[in-house]
Amino acid sequence: MKLASRAEVLFSVKSFAAAMLSVYLSMRIGLPRPFWAMMTAYIVSAPFAGPTRSKGVYRALGTLLGAVVVTFLVPRLVNAPELLSLALALWIGGCLYFSLLDRTPRSYMLMLAGYTAGLIAFPAVSEPQAIFDIALARVEEITLGMTCATLVHSLVLPQSFGPVLLARLDHAVRDAQHWIRDALNPAGDKRAAAERRKLAGDITELRLMTTHLPFDTSHLRWTEKAVNALQERLASFVPVVSGVEDRLAALRELGADAVSERWSGLLARVGHLTDAPKGSALDAQGARLRSEIDALAPAVSRDLGWIGLVELNLAARLRRLVDICIETRTLRHHIDAGVEGRLGRLPDAVRQLPGVPVSALHQDRGMALLSAFAAVFATLACCAIWILTAWPSGAAAPMMAAVLCCFFAAQDDPLPFIKGFLNYTVYSIPLSAVYLLVLLPAVHNFESLVLVCAPAFLVMGVLVARPSTFGRAMPFLFGICFTLALIDTHTADLVSFANGMTAQLVGLVAAAVTTAVFRRVGAGWTARRLLKAGWNELARLGGGERVTLAEFSARMVDRVGLLTPRLALAGAHQDLQAVDALRDLRVGLNMTLLQDVRPQLGRGEAALKPLMDLLARHFARRPRVDPQGEAQLLDAIDNALRALCDGTRDDAQREALAALTGMRRDLFPQAAPYQPSRTTDIHEEIR
Numbered sequence: 001m002k003l004a005s006r007a008e009v010l011f012s013v014k015s016f017a018a019a020m021l022s023v024y025l026s027m028r029i030g031l032p033r034p035f036w037a038m039m040t041a042y043i044v045s046a047p048f049a050g051p052t053r054s055k056g057v058y059r060a061l062g063t064l065l066g067a068v069v070v071t072f073l074v075p076r077l078v079n080a081p082e083l084l085s086l087a088l089a090l091w092i093g094g095c096l097y098f099s100l101l102d103r104t105p106r107s108y109m110l111m112l113a114g115y116t117a118g119l120i121a122f123p124a125v126s127e128p129q130a131i132f133d134i135a136l137a138r139v140e141e142i143t144l145g146m147t148c149a150t151l152v153h154s155l156v157l158p159q160s161f162g163p164v165l166l167a168r169l170d171h172a173v174r175d176a177q178h179w180i181r182d183a184l185n186p187a188g189d190k191r192a193a194a195e196r197r198k199l200a201g202d203i204t205e206l207r208l209m210t211t212h213l214p215f216d217t218s219h220l221r222w223t224e225k226a227v228n229a230l231q232e233r234l235a236s237f238v239p240v241v242s243g244v245e246d247r248l249a250a251l252r253e254l255g256a257d258a259v260s261e262r263w264s265g266l267l268a269r270v271g272h273l274t275d276a277p278k279g280s281a282l283d284a285q286g287a288r289l290r291s292e293i294d295a296l297a298p299a300v301s302r303d304l305g306w307i308g309l310v311e312l313n314l315a316a317r318l319r320r321l322v323d324i325c326i327e328t329r330t331l332r333h334h335i336d337a338g339v340e341g342r343l344g345r346l347p348d349a350v351r352q353l354p355g356v357p358v359s360a361l362h363q364d365r366g367m368a369l370l371s372a373f374a375a376v377f378a379t380l381a382c383c384a385i386w387i388l389t390a391w392p393s394g395a396a397a398p399m400m401a402a403v404l405c406c407f408f409a410a411q412d413d414p415l416p417f418i419k420g421f422l423n424y425t426v427y428s429i430p431l432s433a434v435y436l437l438v439l440l441p442a443v444h445n446f447e448s449l450v451l452v453c454a455p456a457f458l459v460m461g462v463l464v465a466r467p468s469t470f471g472r473a474m475p476f477l478f479g480i481c482f483t484l485a486l487i488d489t490h491t492a493d494l495v496s497f498a499n500g501m502t503a504q505l506v507g508l509v510a511a512a513v514t515t516a517v518f519r520r521v522g523a524g525w526t527a528r529r530l531l532k533a534g535w536n537e538l539a540r541l542g543g544g545e546r547v548t549l550a551e552f553s554a555r556m557v558d559r560v561g562l563l564t565p566r567l568a569l570a571g572a573h574q575d576l577q578a579v580d581a582l583r584d585l586r587v588g589l590n591m592t593l594l595q596d597v598r599p600q601l602g603r604g605e606a607a608l609k610p611l612m613d614l615l616a617r618h619f620a621r622r623p624r625v626d627p628q629g630e631a632q633l634l635d636a637i638d639n640a641l642r643a644l645c646d647g648t649r650d651d652a653q654r655e656a657l658a659a660l661t662g663m664r665r666d667l668f669p670q671a672a673p674y675q676p677s678r679t680t681d682i683h684e685e686i687r
Contacts, residue, residue: 012461040145062112
C-alpha cells in the first residue's frame with residue numbers, strides 16, 4: 001500500500017477531529033447516542049469543503065423530514081406492526097423513487113428522509129410513548145455531527161472545491177477545442193466515436209458537480225451563473241460540431257473537392273477562433289467570419305442540388321459554431337475575473353441566453369420505480385422475519401436492508417456493490433468486537449476515548465479519502481461505528497453484539513437477494529432503455545411537442561454521456577455496435593430548429609406536416625425498421641426540400657433547408673443524392 005499523501009492525511013485528521021468533537025459535545029449536552037453523531041460526521045465528510053457543506057445541509061433537512069414522518073406514523077400504527085412496517089417501507093420506497101429522479105446532491109435529502117425514518121422508527125417501536133423524544137434526539141445527534149464536520153472542514157485548512165471544478169471545466173473546453181480543430185481540418189486526428197461521446201459524459205458530470213458550487217469557499221461560487229452558462233454552451237456545441245464534421249465528410253464522399261477547397265481557408269480561420277484573445281477583437285473577428293460564411297453559402301433556388309444543400313447546412317452550422325466559440329471564450333474570461341475578485345457584468349447577448357435546470361436531464365422513471373419496489377420488498381421481508389421470530393435485535397435487519405437498497409440504487413447492477421459492503425462489514429466484525437468488548441469498557445474519560453479510537457479511525461480515514469479504496473474502507477468504518485452505538489444503548493456485551501451483528505448481516509443479505517431478483521440489469525439493457533428514451537423524445541418532437549433547443553441539447557447530450565460506458569461494456573451485443581447516438585442528437589437538433597421556424601415559412605409549412613408525422617412514426621417504432629416507411633420518409637424530406645426551395649427567400653427558409661438537409665444526411669447517409677425539380681448533374685454543379 002502506498003504512503004498517504006498530504007491531502008489524505010489532512011482529510012483523515014480533520015474527519016477524526018470532527019467526529020471526536022461531535023462525540024464530546026453530545027456527551028456534554030447529554031444526548032443519548034453520541035456515536036450517532038460520530039457516524040454522521042464521517043458520512044458527511046468529503047475531501048472538499050463545498051461537497052461537505054452541501055451534504056451536511058441536505059442530510060440535516062432529510063433527517064428532519066424523516067423524523068416528522070416517524071412521529072406521525074408510529075403512535076398511530078404501533079399496535080398494528082404489519083401496517084406500520086408497510087407504511088415505513090412505502091415511505092422509504094417513495095422517497096427513493098423521487099430521489100433517483102433528481103441526480104443532483106439534492107437527492108441526498110429525499111433518500112435520507114426515507115431510510116432515516118427506518119433508522120429512527122424500527123428501534124423505537126418498543127417505546128411508542130417516547131417517539132417524539134427519540135426522534136428529536138436523533139435529529140439533534142445527526143445535526144450535531146453534520147455541523148461539526150462542516151465547521152472543521154470549512155475552517156481548518158479548507159480544501160476549496162473551486163480549483164478542481166475549474167480544472168475539469170478547462171479540460172472539457174480543451175477537448176471541445178481539439179474536436180473543433182480536428183473536425184475542420186481534413187488531415188486532423190479523427191478520434192474514435194467513443195472519445196467524442198466521452199466529452200458528452202464529462203459535460204453532464206460538470207453540470208452535476210456545479211450544484212456544490214454555492215457551498216464552496218472559493219471566489220468561484222460568485223460565478224455560478226457563468227459556469228452554468230458555459231456548460232450549456234458546451235452541451236450545444238456537441239451536435240453542432242458533430243454536424244460540421246459529418247457535412248464535410250459528405251462533401252468529400254460526393255467528390256466535391258473543388259467545393260471543399262473553397263471552404264478550406266474559412267475553416268482554418270474558424271479553427272483559430274478557439275485560441276483568440278478576449279475583448280472587442282474577438283467580436284470583430286466573429287463578425288468577419290459570419291460575413292465570410294454568408295458569402296460562401298450558395299443562393300437558394302428551385303434548382304439547388306444536393307451539394308448546394310449540404311453547403312447550406314454547413315454554413316448554418318458554422319455560423320452557430322462561431323457564436324458558441326465566442327460565447328464560450330467570453331464566459332471563460334468572465335469566470336477568471338470572478339476568481340480574481342473583479343467580477344463584472346456579463347454581456348447582454350450572453351446573459352440573456354436561456355438557462356437549463358438540472359431537472360431537465362434524463363430521467364428513467366421505470367428504473368426508479370423498480371429500485372423503489374426492491375427497497376420496499378427487502379424492508380418488508382426483514383420486518384416479517386423480525387415480527388415472526390420476535391427477535392429482540394431484529395430491528396437492525398430492516399434498517400440495513402433499507403440503507404443498502406438506497407445507497408446503491410443508482411447503479412445499473414447494485415449487487416456487486418452490496419456484496420462488497422457485506423464482505424467488508426464482515427471483515428470489520430473482529431475489530432468491532434475488540435473495541436466493544438475489550439477497549440471501550442476500559443475507557444473512563446474523553447481523552448482516553450480519543451487515544452483508543454485514533455489508530456483505527458485515522459488509518460481508515462486515509463483509505464476513505466482514496467477513490468480506489470473508498471468502497472472498501474467506508475463499509476468497514478460504518479460497521480465499527482454501528483457497533484460502537486451499542487455503548488450508547490448500554491448493551492455492550494457479547495450476546496447483544498452477536499445479536500446486533502447477525503441482524504445487520506440478515507439485512508445486508510436480504511438487500512443482496514432482493515436486488516439479485518428484482519433489480520439486477522446489464523449494461524446492454526440500460527443502453528437500450530437510454531436509446532429508446534431518446535427515440536421516444538424524437539417521436540414526441542415529431543408529434544408537435546415544444547422544447548427549447550438548450551433543454552433538448554442538454555438532455556440528449558446527457559443521454560450520450562450515459563450511453564458511452566454502457567456501450568463499451570455491452571460490446572458483445574451486435575445490435576448496439578452500429579449505434580450512433582450523436583446522429584440521433586443531430587436529428588433532434590434539426591427537428592427542434594424546424595419546429596422553431598415553421599410558423600415563419602408561409603406556404604412551405606404545408607410540406608412539413610406530413611414529414612413531421614412520418615418522423616414521429618419512424619422514431620416511435622425504433623429499433624424496428626420498416627422499409628416502406630423509410631422510403632416514404634425519404635420522399636417526404638425530398639418533397640419538403642423542393643417546396644421550400646421554391647418558397648420565399650428569407651432567413652427562416654434557409655434555416656429550414658439547412659435542418660432538412662442535415663436530417664436527410666443523418667437518417668439516410670447511403671441514399672442517392674437529392675434531386676431538385678429538374679435533374680441536375682453533380683459534376684456540372686461542381687464545375
